[in-house]
Amino acid sequence: MTDSIYDVIIIGGGPGGYTAALYCVRSGLSALVIEKLSAGGQMAETEQVDNYPGAGEGIGGFELAERMREGAERFGARTLYAQAQKADLRANPKRITTDQGERLGRSVVLAMGAYPRMLGLAGEQELRGKGIAYCAACDGMAYRGKTVAVAGGGNSAVADALMLAKLCAKVYLIHRRDTLTASKVYLKALRENGIEILWNSRVTRLLHDGRLTGVELAEVNTDRRSKLACDGLFVAIGRIPDTGLAAGQAATxxxxxxxxxxxxxxxxxxxxxxxxxxxxxxxxxxxxAADGAVASRFVEEYLVELFNGQP
Ligand SMILES: Cc1cc2nc3c(=O)[nH]c(=O)nc-3n(C[C@H](O)[C@H](O)[C@H](O)COP(=O)(O)OP(=O)(O)OC[C@H]3O[C@@H](n4cnc5c(N)ncnc54)[C@H](O)[C@@H]3O)c2cc1C
Known part of the structure; x- marks a missing residue:
């Protein structure tokens, strides 16, 4: 265990990264977390987390993030606040170039997360948490008894709509085509759950008074505009994994x-x-977090193989 070559370098200090760090250091490995912003990743953006086991009455995303970081550091994990700019993942040891110099690791855990694809409409960023949401499992409860729309037509959009239908008074699914991209089996479930599908429609404007009050829709064939009043819009048009560092190296x-x-x-x-x-x-x-724990087991296994039983 040396400082110059870490047993494992973990890129990204979200729940996946810090759990990997916690489990690795508790297995006796030296671990460095490289985080470009602050601990927690997307989790830290969440005002209240209610669905992490043990969250009880709920816990602030930022607080949970800090606890995860502290938990890993308590057992010896280190954090470097820096942006990883390049990763030579096939080298041995593996080389991570950051804006604060190079770090070497015998193994690497990639934990840079993903971010939701946005609609790209005016006000979208500002209305996030004020009517605009990207995750029904995370934010659905805040819309209990309300009217919401889901933008998208893939499996996640449909899953979000079905989940919201259990909570909300009315759910619309706004889809830009005339058939679902999601599995056809979902169509029956959508109908049975009273979800109204607005076919051939796209959201063109967010209506708000500081909080979302509705959306403007365009019919894609005629461009005819209409307004739909709603308290929430769940954007489910895909996510973008943050995998640039591994581009051209690891399979996607x-x-x-x-x-x-x-x-x-x-x-x-x-x-x-x-x-x-x-x-x-x-x-x-x-x-x-579960992935992070599992990764430690295979990091260890890899290091044992690498050093023929003496990591
Ligand atoms: C608004 C919102 C609310 C959510 N609410 C919930 C909820 O209530 N319950 C729930 O279970 N899930 C929720 N989620 C989803 C959950 O936050 C994510 O599934 C989870 O955070 C993914 O963890 P991760 O470790 O994979 O990545 P992330 O949390 O995305 O963390 C990745 C980290 O990597 C860092 N990073 C990226 N690139 C680099 C680089 N080049 N160099 C250094 N660091 C880098 C980022 O800064 C970030 O800190 C929510 C997501 C959002 C956006």
Whole structure:
């Protein structure tokens, strides 16, 4: 265990990254987390987390993030606040270039997360948390008994609409085509749950008085405009995994997610992918944290193989 070459360098200090760090250091490995902003990633943007086991009455996303960082550092994980700019993942040791110099690691855990694709409309950023949301599992409860719309037509949009239908008075699904991109089996479920689909429609404007009050829609064939009053708009038009550092090195799926199974191993030996940037069915704090824990097991296994039983 040296400072000059870490057993594992973890890029990204969200729940996936800090859980990987916690489990790695508790296994006796030296671990460095490189984080460009502050601990917590997307989680820190969440005002209140209610669905992380043990959150009780709810816990602030920022507070949970700090606890995860402190928990990992308590056992010896280090944090470097820097932006990783380049990663030579095939080298041995692996070289990570940051805006504060180079760091070397025998293995690397990629934990840079993903971010939701935005509609790109005026006011969208400012209305985030004031009517605009990107995750029904995270923010749906705030719209209990209200009228909401979901923009999108893929499996996540439909899953969001179905989840919201259990909570909200009325749910619209705004889809720019005349058929769903989501599995056709969903159509029946949408109808049975009273979800109204607005076909051939796209959102062209966000209406608000400081909080979202509705959206302007355009019919895609005629460009005829109409207004839809709603308290919330859930944008579910895809996510963008933050995988630029691994571009051209590790295998990705057609949507750009790093291909890694439940072992979190990527296509490059000694490189692991945890959290939202990995191919997986559900992207949440708890699943990112679970990946981090699992990664430590395979990091250890890799190091044992690398050093023939003496990591
Ligand atoms: C508004 C919002 C609300 C949410 N609410 C909930 C909720 O209530 N419950 C729930 O379970 N999930 C919620 N989620 C989803 C949850 O936050 C994510 O699934 C989870 O944070 C993913 O963790 P991660 O570790 O994979 O990545 P992230 O949390 O995205 O963390 C990635 C980290 O990597 C850093 N990073 C990226 N690139 C670099 C680089 N080049 N160099 C250094 N650092 C880098 C980023 O700064 C970031 O800190 C919410 C998401 C959002 C956006």
């Amino acid at each position: 799926d057609p949507s750009g997610y790093l291909v890694a199974d439940e072992t979190t191993r990527t296509s490059i030996p000694g490189v692991f992918a945890v959290g939202d940037l990995r191919t997986k069915p559900m992207r949440q704090i708890v699943t990112a």
